[in-house]
Amino acid sequence: MYLKRGAWRGARTRTSAVLLGAALLIAGCSSGDGDEPDDKADAGITQQPKDKDPFWVNPDGNAAQQVAAFEKDGKKEDAEEIRKIAQQPTGEWIGPENPEQEARGFTEAADKAGRTALLVLYNIPHRDCGQYSQGGAADGNAYRTWIDGVAKGIGDRSTTVILEPDALLHLVDGCTPDEFHEERYDLLKGAIGKLKSLKNTKVYVDAGNAGWGHPDQIFEPLKWAGIDQADGFSVNVSNFYTTKDSIAYGKQLSAKVGNKPFVIDTSRNGNGPYTEGKPDERWCNPPGRALGEAPTTKTPDQLVDAFVWVKRPGESDGECKGGPKAGEWWAEYALKLAKATTP
Helix, strand or coil, rough: CCCCCEEEEEEECCCEEEEEEEEEECCCCCCCCCHHHHHHHHCCCCCCCCCCCCCCCCCCHHHHHHHHHHCCCCCCCHHHHHHHHHCCEEEEEEECCHHHHHHHHHHHHHEEEEEEEEEECCCCCCEEEHHHCCCCCCCHHHHHHHHHHHHHHHCCCEEEEEEEECHHHHHHHHCCCCCHHHHHHHHHHHHHHHCCCCCCEEEEEEEECCCCCCCCCCCHHHHCCCCCCCCCCECCCCCCCCHHHHHHHHHHHHCCCCCCCCEECCCECCCCCCCCCHHHCCCCCCCCCCCCCCCCCCCCCCCEEEEEEEECCCCCCCCCCCCCCCCCEEEHHHHHHHHCCCC
16 A cells, blocks of 8 residues: 655744844744745734634734735735735644754743743754755754753743654654664653643644555554554644544544544645645645635544644745745745635
8 A cells, every 4th residue: 555655844944033022032034935924023923712722823924924024015915815824823843953942932922921932843863854844953962952952941931832743754654764663652652641741731642644555554663653542643744635634534543542642734735635746746836726624622523632733834835836944934835835725
């Protein structure tokens, strides 16, 4: 069976410090098409109703800055389209350089707003098998130190963590060499234990998507990685499979790992997966996609803890189909996603 690779490959690759109130945030501000959203004007971004979606909306994220830039240029219709992205909470991908500072900045800002921070940890050694989002910590010890920094930055503030997109998937599909498997399981288990020792942190271990293979192939790796210690798992991270298919996949997998709940990345699955072109390139900046269901904890299934936007809509999957480097803001693509989305 063909095992789809590249379930994520869209990590933020550049960050810059931004002051938000009293909290130091780290927010990527690069653009691949020259339309850099670096205007600091207030875009009027507000939080979503807490009872529907407790996660924090970054009022100075890439999309919010793009809204402000479009408004400044008199492009009000485009600004309102991008506002569809800017007004929703998205995952904050912690970079490799300053994990404690970044985690503290995001969680302090979320706490100040009375919300929960949504953080994504994507720094496992030998990440992405040398492809578009290659990199990660230099070795196991460096990764443990990085996790310690993240944990210290989070402290006792309310936080939900999506742990290592693709890390388990690439052990199963043969992308990650065998000699790294044992260490990776140990690192994931250690990360879960460290993060769950915090007072108010939930952890969801990434577990692939509805299109890569079958739950039978990943449920044992999930157990070896310590899913029993985690709050659950995540599916469809940075992918395009429908919410219906993602729920079905997640429920099959949940039944094999003690009925653990899961979260679904609905950020770009409004039109489902791209089915044209080369199969091994359909995941990368596919045309004709749309935003999916808005983030919420009010889901149609008791096993689904939340719909979340883990991937930040408008950030590139990689240098394909005219896109900039993985994780860089791409205003043109963001606008197409928004315009294709039914209100």
